[in-house]
Amino acid sequence: xxxxxxxxxxxxxxxxxxxxxxxxxxxxxxxxxxxxxxxxxxxxxxxxxxxxxxxxxxxxxxxxxxxxxxxxxxxxxxxxxxxxxxxxxxxxxxxxxxxxxxxxxxxxxxxxxxxxxxxxxxxxxxxxxxxxxxxxxxxxxxxxxxxxxxxxxxxxxxxxxxxxxxxxxxxxxxxxxxxxxxxxxxxxxxxxxxxxxxxxxxxxxxxxxxxxxxxxxxxxxxx
Amino acid sequence: xxxxxxxxxxxxxxxxxxxxxxxxxxxxxxxxxxxxxxxxxxxxxxxxxxxxxxxxxxxxxxxxxxxxxxxxxxxxxxxxxxxxxxxxxxxxx
Numbered sequence: 216x217x218x219x220x221x222x223x224x225x226x227x228x229x230x231x232x233x234x235x236x237x238x239x240x241x242x243x244x245x246x247x248x249x250x251x252x253x254x255x256x257x258x259x260x261x262x263x264x265x266x267x268x269x270x271x272x273x274x275x276x277x278x279x280x281x282x283x284x285x286x287x288x289x290x291x292x293x294x295x296x297x298x299x300x301x302x303x304x305x306x307x308x309x310x311x312x313x314x315x316x317x318x319x320x321x322x323x324x325x326x327x328x329x330x331x332x333x334x335x336x337x338x339x340x341x342x343x344x345x346x347x348x349x350x351x352x353x354x355x356x357x358x359x360x361x362x363x364x365x366x367x368x369x370x371x372x373x374x375x376x377x378x379x380x381x382x383x384x385x386x387x388x389x390x391x392x393x394x395x396x397x398x399x400x401x402x403x404x405x406x407x408x409x410x411x412x413x414x415x416x417x418x419x420x421x422x423x424x425x426x427x428x429x430x431x432x433x434x435x436x437x438x
Numbered sequence: 439x440x441x442x443x444x445x446x447x448x449x450x451x452x453x454x455x456x457x458x459x460x461x462x463x464x465x466x467x468x469x470x471x472x473x474x475x476x477x478x479x480x481x482x483x484x485x486x487x488x489x490x491x492x493x494x495x496x497x498x499x500x501x502x503x504x505x506x507x508x509x510x511x512x513x514x515x516x517x518x519x520x521x522x523x524x525x526x527x528x529x530x531x
Contacts, residue, residue: 250518256491259529263529263531323529324529324530324531386528432529433529435528436521436525436528437521438521
């Protein structure tokens with residue numbers, strides 16, 4: 216028996232189901248907002264919708280990383296090509312797209328107050344730096360740490376602007392929860408299970424509910 | 439409706455397009471400027487933006503007079519504006 220058993224095939228099915236639902240909802244948000252962005256070219260709408268495109272891609276690569284770990288441990292096979300595994304492509308792309316998503320979502324709500332020239336270029340630089348951590352360290356834990364730091368920074372920044380405008384926003388709370396659950400989901404990529412599977416499942420159900428609420432709000436305005 | 443209060447960019451675009459619609463989808467540039475209650479420089483900027491984005495087009499009648507009309511895209515913008523502004527407000531964008 217391997218010393219560290221991450222998840223078994225049944226749990227893989229749960230991860231697959233979770234990934235499919237979240238990716239579906241994220242892509243639906245992205246495509247449903249296409250028309251209103253096309254008509255307005257509104258910067259906030261642009262960053263809002265690409266957030267969900269990036270998260271969809273991040274969740275796909277997160278699942279690929281979990282699959283590669285599980286396959287190696289559970290089935291004692293490795294269908295991933297050596298080059299794919301050596302360079303940790305799923306983890307690197309996971310880090311890259313999720314960093315872009317976090318930054319895009321934050322910027323979508325503060326862009327009017329903090330205008331950054333070439334914002335997307337800057338976000339790409341930051342995303343490359345953070346995914347570089349994943350690449351060189353080959354460790355999901357450092358990626359988790361880097362993204363947790365980024366998340367805390369963006370929450371503080373967004374809170375600062377909210378406090379100045381003196382209004383409490385339920386939507387902001389939704390976003391914080393969504394991003395927090397993303398970071399929690401990254402723990403599944405580690406070699407040890409920090410969070411028991413049952414608790415992780417609860418977090419995943421709640422995160423599906425959160426993104427489901429966001430999708431519902433989008434659908435109301437994009438008939 | 440002709441007196442346009444200070445609004446954001448998307449609201450201004452809506453107002454200009456709405457003026458054209460209310461004039462039976464055919465209005466000369468000078469009356470449009472007057473009804474929009476904008477400075478000529480601001481109006482020029484909005485006008486160019488609307489042309490570039492394909493919301494309006496210029497047509498010339500048999501006497502060589504120019505008129506501004508809405509395109510299908512312009513009509514769609516008017517139709518969707520309430521949803522657009524509701525979306526922006528809902529998501530605080």
